[in-house]
Amino acid sequence: MEKRREMTHLHPGKFIHLNSGVSNRIIEYPVDQKHSIKEMDFFSGNHRQVEVSRTNNQSEDQENKDGSTRTESGVNTGLHLLTQNSGSDRLITQEIPNTQLTALQADLERVNDENRKLRSMLDQITRNYSALQTQLLMGMQEQRCKNRQEQDERNGSPTLSAQQFMDPGPSSALDHVNEPWHSDDEIQELSTSPTNKSKDRNHDMVDQIGRKRVSHVEDGPDQTSESWRAQKSTKLAVEEKGTEEQVPGFPGRKARVSVRARSDAPMISDGCQWRKYGQKMAKGNPCPRAYYRCTMAIGCPVRKQVQRCAEDKSILITTYEGNHNHTLPQAATAMANTTSAAATMLLSGSTTSKEALTNSGFLPPLYYASTMATLSASAPFPTITLDLTQTPNPMQFQRAPPPSIPFPAPMHGCPQLIGQPMFTPPKLPVMPAVQSGQQHPSIVETLTAAITTDPTFTAALAAAISSILGAPRRN
C-alpha cells in the first residue's frame, strides 16, 4: 500500500528518470496507478508530426489547431491569417482597420468554410478508401476461404480460415464496416460450429453464474452501479448464446489481440475507459499483470490485460479480448482500423496462402503484417501480436519493398471498429505535460516515422487534397 501511494505521487519527471536509469524495478508496479495521469498516449505531445494523419481523422474540434498544417498541405489561401487564427482573432481585430477587418473576416469565413468542405471530402475519400480496402480484403479472404473449404472437403480436414479466425474475437472491424456492433453475434453464429465441449462449458458457466451471482445481485441493490448488474446480465445473455468470443477450431477459446509497445507509462491510452478489476503476479514475470474491463459503455465485454515484458520492462504488453458493444471514439477507430487491417493481413497470410495478397498487390501490407505482427494459435488463446517495439529507424520504413505504412491511411474509415485494440490519436484536452513527458519517444517516433516517411500515404494525401482543390467546388 504505502509503496503504491508514494508511487502515485512521484513526479512524472522523476518517473521517467528512474525508468531510464539503471533500475527498471521502479516501474514494475506502476500498472496500479491511475491511468488518467500515467497512461501513455501514443500520439499526444507529438501533434505536429502526426498532424498529417490527423487531418484525416479529426473532427471539428481540431479546426484551430490544424489550420496551419492544413494550409501547408496545399490549401493555400493566400491569407496569413489562417496560419495564426487560433485564439488570436481579437488581437488582430484591434490592430486592423475596419474595412480590412470585414474583408479579412469574410475571407476567414470563406477559408473556414473551405476547410470544412475539404475536411469532409477528405473524410469521404478516406472512408471510401477504407471501404474499398475492406471489400478487397474480404473478397480475397472469402475466395481463399472457399478454396480452402473445397480443399478441405476433399481432404476431409477442416482448417481454420482467416475470416473465421478473425470474427469471433476482436471481430475484425474490417469485416463489419457496414454493420452495427451486434453483427458480431451473427457472424459468430455463422462462423462458429461450437463443439459439444464449448456448449457444455457455456452452459456450465451459465449455471454457475446463475447459482453464484444471483444472490449478490438480488440482495445487493446498492452495488457500485447498474452497469455492473447490466454487465452481469449481459454476460449471462452472451454466454447463453454460446458463441461469444469463441474461435472455430479453438473450442472454448477466445481470440485476442496483443500489442507490444515501448512505454514507461503503466498503460497505453487507447481511447477507451478502463476499470481495473484485478491484478495478478504472472508466473515467470516479476511484473504483475493487471486486468481491466471497458467502461465506455454499460455491459461492454471487452477486457484487457496489461503487463510488462519480463525481458524488457520498458515494453508494455497490452492484450485485448472481446468486442466493444459501442462505438469507439472516432479518433480511436483509426488505429483500430489499421491494427485490424494488420491483423487481417496477418491472418490472411498465415492461415491462407500469401500469394493471394501478394498477387493482389497487397504485398506491402502483408510485408508489414508479417514483420510486425505474429499469430500464435498455440497459446491457450489464439493471439495476434502486433509488435510496435521496433527501434524508431525511419530508414526501416523506406527500406521495405513498395513501402506502405504498417498502419495504412484509412484513418477515418469504419464507422465502428469493434473489439480491436486501438490507440488514441491526440486527445484534445491533452493531459498536461505529464503525458508528453512520460510517453516513450520511440513509439511515437516509430509511428510518426511510419506515417510521415511513407510515400504512399503522403502521396495519397497530396493527391486527395490536390484533386479536391482542383475539382469544381460543390456545395
Added chain:
DNA sequence: CGAATTTGACCTGCGC
C-alpha cells in the same frame, strides 16, 4: 460520498 482501485479469496482448467 460516490467512484475507482486494491487485494485476498474464490473459481476453473489443466497436468500429473
Added chain:
DNA sequence: GCGCAGGTCAAATTCG
C-alpha cells in the same frame, strides 16, 4: 484428487 496458474469477484480501502 491435488496442486498450480490464470482469471474474476467483491469487500475494503483510497481517491477526488
